[in-house]
Amino acid sequence: MPRAVPVKFDVRVDLDLGSFLLRRRTAVAVDPAELLPAADPWSLRGLTALDADLAARGYLPTVELRSALARLAPLRLAELGGALLGRLDHLLGTDREHTPLFRRFPDAVPEVAQLHHSRRMRTFLRSQPHQPCARCGRRGAEVGIGLLAPCAHLLCPECLEAQDGPPHCPSCGVVLAAHPFLFGGKRKAVREQAPPRKGQPDRAERQGAVLRPLRLLEQDELSAALAELTGLLTRRTALNPQDRDDLAALLAHAPADLAARLPAEIPVRETKAVALAELLRREGESALPVLAERLTTATDVLRLLWAYAGAEPDLLPGTARQLRLRRLSRPLRRGLLGVLEGLPAAALAEDLRRHREPWLRVGELLHPFEYRRQFPSAAAAFALLRGTDLDTASPEFAEPPAPLRVVQVDGRRRLAHTGFASRVESLLAVGDTSGALAELAHRPGELVRRLHHLLRVHEIMEPGTPPPAELSAVLSRALPAVGPGPLLGAYGRLRGPRSRGERRLYFPRGLVALAYGREDHGTVVPARSSAPVVAAIEAELLRRSAATLPVRPEVALLDEALTGMSVPFAERSAARALVSVPRGSKLPLPPGERLRLFLHWMQPHHQRVDLDLSVALYDDDWGHRGTCDYTQLVYGRRAAVHSGDYVSAPPPKGASEFVDLDLAALRAAGARYAVMIVFSYNDVPFDRLPEAFTGFAGIDEDEGGARRGPLSARAVRQRMDLTGDAKVSVPLIVDLAERRFTWTDLNTTATSGYHSVARHRDTIAALSSDVLDHFAPDRRATLWDVASARAAHATDQVLVRGLDGTVLRWRREPAEPVGEFAERLRLRHAPDGPPVTDPLPELLSGRRAFLTLLEADLPVPPGVHGELYRLHPGPLDAAPDALRRLTAADLVATLAPAP
Structure with a gap:
């Protein structure tokens, strides 16, 4: 029998059902037919190596999974483990070689890019002084080629003296300084000092402290x-x-x-x-x-x-x-x-x-x-x-089926038909809200989409009067047939305060998520008109929440952080991401004082593509405070540091750029908002690239202070693919004062190339301001609204974990209507007694539960079963399939009308 060898893992990506189930269920399948009667000693050694590799990526196998892996043959364990590591790296974006332009980023990045360029040019000119003048082409030591100040381009003194007007660089056109030469002239170069190395962050603030569980798939x-x-x-x-x-x-x-x-x-x-x-x-x-x-x-x-x-x-x-x-x-x-x-x-x-x-x-x-x-x-x-033309067509069209009719157009007979949309628009144009309502009653979805328009026209035609009397009756018949998307959209639109001239944001239908803002000077729908409609929609949402409960849970646990999460909308244009965050959601930043943004792309073989990772900084009133991009690598006292600008990304390695943000230093410098932007500098759409993705991570370091590289797998918090016919992407907006970020996943229009913050900063400021206003919780339906309505109907006991970690309890009184209990819970009014001191796992142990959490950071309560929504993975993911996993779309789908 040949001697067994230690397991060696070959990391590779295998896009099969294993990858699919790993991403959707955080589970690994092991074929029972391949299991040995007992653990193999060599597999146990290899499993230790696999444990270490998984921990480096922020994952931990559960006891059940580890026991199954230990019973695999060594070679089979090596094959499965290598594929697993490759799949995880692919999900996190760390399966690519990420090499910053400045190898010791962020410490080696010069204060400004111009200093780096000047240093390189001086070194080059010292070692090879016979360089040509950019204007006349002469070369040689006797010509006296020098570096111009401040751009560091090459020019001889004679060409400088021969210029008309103010001295300027013939290469870039910049006006020269009083002493026009950095090197080669009378002015001596100023000695540059390396920036001091910043201290290491506290270990408690590092990402990756809580490992995410990988569990054994319970079925084939x-x-x-x-x-x-x-x-x-x-x-x-x-x-x-x-x-x-x-x-x-x-x-x-x-x-x-x-x-x-x-x-x-x-x-x-x-x-x-x-x-x-x-x-x-x-x-x-x-x-x-x-x-x-x-x-x-x-x-x-x-x-x-x-x-x-x-x-x-x-x-x-x-x-x-x-x-x-x-x-x-x-x-x-x-x-x-x-x-x-x-x-x-x-x-x-x-x-x-x-x-x-x-x-x-x-x-x-x-x-x-x-x-x-x-x-x-x-x-x-x-x-x-x-x-x-019916005069030249076959006689079959002489008698068209109703409601088609024959009309004369330019002396020729043609078919005509007045459609539904035309009839509604014509009625609303003349202010006939009753007639429009009668038409819309036949199409409930269209009625709900036009509710705001209908109420606005009524306020124009009959100011100060209540809505049409027949609206209540029509809504009672129509609302039960409307899908959750239009229903929640109308609910968010009508319940928030509005004002004349406010900015409104529009999202045209398409594969690329574009947003356009404009001022709305139309008639404001007063609360007396919108309130009855909002109440009718709330009643319908509550009714559906009760109707879709298969088995009544004993307890519900909600996370107050869901108040910042918008309900999913325009999902067709959402980017493929590691964490499916609904667009417009406002979430806490990862722990720690620093955040690392990253970008990776690879260009086609036949075309150069230059993507740029940039950060635009704004104050409280959206005035531009500064930029960190390829034109300015360092902002402030290293409050923001760029890793350097790659102008191409040839395959197979591609190129990567990073920006480190020191949150406290940025706030101290007067910045309130930091907007992350990805530009296609030379105007190549993202969908032409073989691969392009961006995201953000914490700053992960070893215990001894040695860095794990520019992008640590266990520190990655979000990874988003750049796709579609777009050239400017705005993934997120960081609120430095609140230490929260808004996930935007939006693009802006762009033409003619040479894109940068300097060119688009006003457009980006307007878009970002409009996004924050549009997705304010009082103007949009949130996952908290959906979860609280479902929890109120699901059980009489609801636990709410606050933003500070405090747990409060709400109980429904025996005579309290469900609607009032749901409203009290949604507004977080009048909790039942003081904060709960018992550990949550004990309160959930052995019970059927409905859980909606931002972080699955709870230990698995023994015997818990029911439904779980969580945004970020955590120890609770190790729960068996008895705790059914929901997505944000699944939560909204619970509000679908009965078939």
């Missing part, structure tokens, strides 16, 4: 993957890009009987289109019966064809021209036209006109006029869309 990989697939398909809120990638991968690897595994209802239409497109690829025309059953609108058909062509089924403007649709067989064309024919003529015509350009492309595939006798309604809808 395939069963777990199918459970995740079902969860994604049945989710009642839109999927973010990461979830969409997961859905596509799971569908591609699903078993052959995919049609039988699809749930009875797929609520989100884009999700349904992706699933049906995969079914169509597999089964072709055989899938037509399933398609005919599940495609209920014309837009469903359009989304299906988009997904079938490999595109996102969002139907965003401008994508139709770029997409190459797949050809369809004749039976498939007839089947899809049959689906369109079975729809009401009015809805069919309106859906086609809503997405005119995509349907014109699809019409080239379906050939509806070839089947005009078999499918006359579908053919008439396309004739309306194309503006077909």
Whole structure:
């Protein structure tokens, strides 16, 4: 028998189900068939090495996982451990080589970039004095080439004297100093002193002190993957890009009987289109019966064809021209036209006109006029869309189906139809709120989206009067059918205080998260008009919170920090991130006095790409206080330090930039806000890069003070991919006074290249100010609103952990209505008695619980079961599957209307 060897881990990335389950469940699958009867001695030695590698990344295997790994053969443990480390590095962004331009960053960074440039040029000129003049090209010691002050470019004295006007550098145009030469002239270079090395932060403030648990997957990989697939398909809120990638991968690897595994209802239409497109690829025309059953609108058909062509089924403007649709067989064309024919003529015509350009492309595939006798309604809808001249068309269109009609346009007969949106806009334009309300009553979602507009028009037409009498009755019938997104959006919009001329922020629909702000000088909706509507929405949210509870929990634990977390919205344009933070959320900064921002990118082989990590500093009134970027590497007394500017990132290593922020020093220097920005200096969109990501981390150091490198895996707090047709990204805004940051995940418009803080600082200040106002808790629905409503209905006993760690208890009185209890809890009024002194694990032990936490930093209470939402991982993640994990989208989805 050959002698066993110690385990050696080969770190690599293996994008398979293991990576998927590690990211979504923080769990590792071990095949029971591979387990030995007892722990292998050599595997135990290798497991010790794996423990150390995992701890360096901020993770700790649970007892169950470690016991299973110890029973693997040494070579199998080496293979699984290497893959695990590679997956973790990929998630954290530390699987790339991060080398700052200044190798001993932050200590070796000069005070300003110009000093570094001057030092390099002086050294170069001393060692190689025969350099050419930038203007005349002469060279040689007798010419007397010198370095200009202050730019350090090369020029000879004769060219300097020959200039007209004020002396300036011919290379950059800067006006020269009174003594025009830094080196080579009369002025001597000033000796530069290295900055003092800062003291090391206290160990208690370092990140990574609490290791995140890795647990053993309680079921096999395939069963777990199918459970995740079902969860994604049945989710009642839109999927973010990461979830969409997961859905596509799971569908591609699903078993052959995919049609039988699809749930009875797929609520989100884009999700349904992706699933049906995969079914169509597999089964072709055989899938037509399933398609005919599940495609209920014309837009469903359009989304299906988009997904079938490999595109996102969002139907965003401008994508139709770029997409190459797949050809369809004749039976498939007839089947899809049959689906369109079975729809009401009015809805069919309106859906086609809503997405005119995509349907014109699809019409080239379906050939509806070839089947005009078999499918006359579908053919008439396309004739309306194309503006077909009826005088030259076939006689089938002479009698179009109602409500289509024939009109004369420029002396020619064409089909016409007045759509729903046109009717509503016409009624609101003339101030007929009752008529508009009657139309909107047929479409509850559109009614809720237009509530603010409707109330504003009513206030213009009848100032000082209450809302229309019929509004209450219409809302009582409509609200139960509205999705949680529009409902929470209207709730946040109407409940907050408003003023004339206030700034409003708009987020156009698209794959890139752009935001536009403007002043709103329209009529303000008074509280007397909005309050009844807000009360009706709150009552509906409470009703749904009670209706979606499968089993009543015994206790609920809420985190007060959730008051700063916005409910997810515009998830389709959210960036893929290590931690899924809803856009606009305001969260505490990591412990410690310093924060490290990072950026990594890799350019294509054929194109140079220069990304720049920058920080813009502003005061309380958004006046610009300073900048830390490639033009100024050090701000203040090293309050902000840049690692140096890379102007290219050739593969395979790419390039990385960092900025260290000393929070106390920045505040002392008069800065209130620090805005993190990533610029594409030479105007290359992020989506053209093979890889680009950014994020932030704590400052992690060894006990002896030796640094672990510029980016420590266990110190990484957030990692976000840079994607989309954008060139300026604003990931976050740091409030230095409150020691909190707002996760923005936004982009600004940019053209013509050469982007920098100096060029965009006013735009960034306006955007940042608008973002903080727009996402203020009193103006937006928050996860605290959702969690407190659910907890009030879930149980009569609710524990709330405050921002200072104090735990208070709320109990519902026997005669207290649930609505009043929920309102008291949401506002955190009148807790029951003094702060709770018993440890939380003891209060939760053996009980069914509903937990919503910012940090999963509690030990696992024995026997706890129920539901858990947490933003950041922690020891509580080691809980078994009996404590079901929720995402922010899952919390919002609990408010979905009953099917």
